[in-house]
Amino acid sequence: xxxxxxxxxxxxxxxxxxxxxxxxxxxxxxxxxxxxxxxxxxxxxxxxxxxxxxxxxxxxxxxxxxxxxxxxxxxxxxxxxxxxxxxxxxxxxxxxxxxxxxxxxxxxxxxxxxxxxxxxxxxxxxxxxxxxxxxxx
Numbered sequence: 001x002x003x004x005x006x007x008x009x010x011x012x013x014x015x016x017x018x019x020x021x022x023x024x025x026x027x028x029x030x031x032x033x034x035x036x037x038x039x040x041x042x043x044x045x046x047x048x049x050x051x052x053x054x055x056x057x058x059x060x061x062x063x064x065x066x067x068x069x070x071x072x073x074x075x076x077x078x079x080x081x082x083x084x085x086x087x088x089x090x091x092x093x094x095x096x097x098x099x100x101x102x103x104x105x106x107x108x109x110x111x112x113x114x115x116x117x118x119x120x121x122x123x124x125x126x127x128x129x130x131x132x133x134x135x136x137x
Contacts, residue, residue, distance in 0.1 A: 018083035022090070023119035024060065024076060032115050036061060044111040049094065049129040051118070058118040060092050062129070063111070070106030071099030074114045081124060088124040096133040 032040070035054055040063065047065035051058055062074050077093040099105045 020081050022079040022081050024079050024116045026076065026114060026116045027059075033057075033059075036115055040113055040115070044113070049092070049131065051090065051092075051123070051127050053123055058120045058123070060114070060116045060118050062094060062115075063113040064096065065111070067110045067112060068107075069099065070108060070110050071097075071103065072110060072112045073097040074112050076114065076116055079118060081120075087126060089126040089128065090120075090124040091128045091130055094129055094131045096131060098133060098135050100135045 029037075033054055036052065036059055039052070039061070044063060045066045047063060049060070049062045052061050060076060060079070062076075064072055064074055073096070075095050075097075077095055079093070080091050082089050082091070
């Protein structure tokens, strides 16, 4: 997985009053800008997560790569921006869902992905995608 940015180290001093939730809007396929659609089509086989700046509009782009069945998903739980030692650090909390072992799923190639417009005015100095995987019930 390609992740842009790095995560805070143990010695980072965090001013809790400087942590804020960032708004975002998950886009439907028909709302995704053409440049992002082209990127998705050219990179659909790759599992990756990144923040893309498209002329001052920021998008969280998350792809899970090629899956041999249905039942895989991706969602953003929340996005936070925190100031640490004067640097802005964006964390995108992502949850992957996988089919429950032994469950009945669609037998088809799928390319799970998510694109969300993120309410940012400028690119943060550091970006981290905190990804957790959960089996569906």
